[in-house]
Amino acid sequence: MVRLVGLLAAASLTLAACTRDAAQPDNADEPQDALTLTVLAASSLTDVLEPVVDTFEVDHPGLTVRASFAASSTIVQQVNEGAPADVVALAGEASLEPLEEDRRDGPVSLFATNQLEIAVPVDNPGGVADLDDLAAGELTLVVCAEQVPCGQATARLLAQEGLEPPIASYESDVRATLTKVELGEADAGLVYRSDVAAAGDRVAGVEIPEDRNVVNRYPALAVSDRELAQAFVDHLLAERVQARLREAGFGPAPER
Amino acid sequence: MRATSTRERPTTGSWSLRVPALIGIAFVVVPLLALLARTDWPQLGTHLSSPVVGQSLRLSAVTTSATMVLVWLLGTPLAWLLARSDHPLTAWARAVITVPLVLPPVVGGVALLMAWGRRGVVGGPLEAWFGISVPFTTLAVVMAELFVALPFYVVSVEGAMRGLDRRVDQVAATLGAGPVRTFVHVVVPLVLPGIAAGSALAWARALGEFGATITFAGSFPGRTQTAPLGVYAALEQDPDAALALSVVMLAVSVLVLGGLRSRWLR
């Protein structure tokens, strides 16, 4: 019994040690509430948000921003169920609808746009050259599930273009969709332009012309009444953040 | 049925034992009751008749049935060899087969992709030579379920088989029964309760399979979206349908386990 407990403790410590190696220095001994801001953000923001967080921390010495990434729909659901959060940043306005009124503590700020792009494996085994190739059949095509913004955008795109390609799988979020392409399991995936950019040379992108594409607008808002929460939302519109977003493949904040 | 009214004094009559025990049982029961309480009972029929629910339940029934057939065909002989073989490799085989028991299912899904994916160790040649692609198919769902369920079955059945008196198969051998006849006509009938218990565990594990399936087989209604994936997909769009589906899975699980318990497990 004692040995069993010892074994489990050792296993847990090993896991803990691994995470500590991989992540930033541990902040466990700092006071939590006052100096920590929790941001829940859409999966598609995973790569771009980290430098944004860094600049915000530099502007507010002593502050730690914890960013967690998930499907937009999941984030809204978690916030509705009472998950502790200060800011949410989502990948589509539709995802925002289920967010309950009493969790909204600030105005919605649209800070970026994103468009769809076709991600294909580097060697492009399906020979995908444009949007119409997707419907040609024979391709293993993965898309986002309809409850997440990229899935809604995909549905809009396919409907608008009158395309009904065979779909292999509805992945739970945009990152899962991209991963299936990266691994070569899918011949093509419909993801955001920013995701193709973030994946670097692990996937290739096939652009969808502006006039056939759909635009997703990214909303952010404070979900706690802390001043820093609203400050973070405003920070997303700062010029250097906008530049960083454009660099990452996002479109500019839409005119209000 | 007890004929007498004498009752033994329990040796567990202390609150320092009862309190943790009650907390333990409450921890399991409360979420299950909450599931029932939040279910939209008047509209249950409507939710259940939605295509997502029906498709995913049907797919779960088909895939777990196929999985169980494979589990029986592969797992029973495997358990028997593990139970009786004294080959040095047996200990290794026994350790390896239990790995999926402790492996996070998602990791299992990644491992299956690495093996059977289009660029996988086995899947690559399969695709190149025969044009067979496993991921995103119902077959992939069955494979994911088999991967996580087989160890439960083998471990449980091997235990029962090891408990079987070695002299039983020795006597059968002297009576002229070869290894296969002994296995089919003596060993399997005698460990049937163990097989039932192992099947229940394996089936429950296959029914609940999520991580390996979504990683390896993806999610497509009617093809790879099993009931747990259906619950997950519906939870954010149509929570009432998700709850209805959950209630059905709960009911089926309880029915099957209850049925097995009264018949086989004591």
Added chain:
Amino acid sequence: MSGLRADLRVRRGEHVVEARLDAPAGVSALLGPNGSGKTTLLLALAGLLHAERARVEVAGRTWAGDGVDLPPARRSVGLVLADPVLFGHLSLLDNVAFGPRSRGMPRRAARARAQEELGRVGLGELLRRRPAQVSSGQAQRVALARALATDPDVLLLDEPLSALDPQTRSRTRADLATRLRAYPGVTLLTTHDPLDALTLADRLLFLEEGRVTQTGTPGEVVARPRTAYVASLVGLNLLTGTLVDQEGWAVALEADGARPAGRLVLAEAPEGAAAGEQVWASVNPAAVALFSQRPQTSARNLWLLRVESVTVTGQRARVHLTGDVDLVAEVTLGAVAELDVQRGRELWAAVKATEIHAYPA
């Protein structure tokens, strides 16, 4: 020939069994203390244990040796163990029919054969019962019927009566004796109960520490035991030494540790032995007389010995003595009381020369 001839070397754990057997048709009892390798030998003959070296020939057929090593299912053998080990999921009838079915007999014929075999052990009325529904003695008879239903060339019985309670045991022993008389093949029966051996067997084989130490008919063995174990089993004292002819015939007992050299005076020259040869000398415990004082006796063998232990069976007691020789004396309970026999007490033990039976080793 219809007998069994075997030469085996089997390792089981730390024990090595290395035995040559030659058993004709009929019942041979294999006797030996616990751990002597009786069961190992039986399992190896059945092919259930791997032998390091094996040569087994039965009824002119080679089961093992010359590159042959038949699996158990292809050896014509029947096995009955201490526990019946019946198949719990089958009726008694199907338990017995299992063997013939396994050897390819059609279902109906196999059942008919099984019914006949169960009838011969008096269980013709219980065909449909399950093993759990019959007594231990009945179950053991089913096990016998099951083993014989395949008409094996060799029947192996491993302590078949040892798990039964005393009453069931004597009843089952009688049934077993009846059934075995009608069986034409070779029966090998292991036991450590001399009563089983003497009532069931035509021949005795003794196995000690993995080796066959003596074989013979019960009469031969009782007359001339060749090991201390065999002697104790048949209830005799056994001593060994060199035959000498000095002022009459005697056996010179060698010094052994603290024990000095001694002499056993014989009444006459033993048959078939010459002076200087190694001989055995057996003494019936009933012929050992005990005295509390040095007796005035004509007995020419007299020792002062210490009592080690006393065991009582019925109206007689066996007194184990140690000293210059180890002897067992069998006396009445009255004598035990009179002599105040208890552990550590010193007593004089006398044996007449005519009561010592010497024979060549």
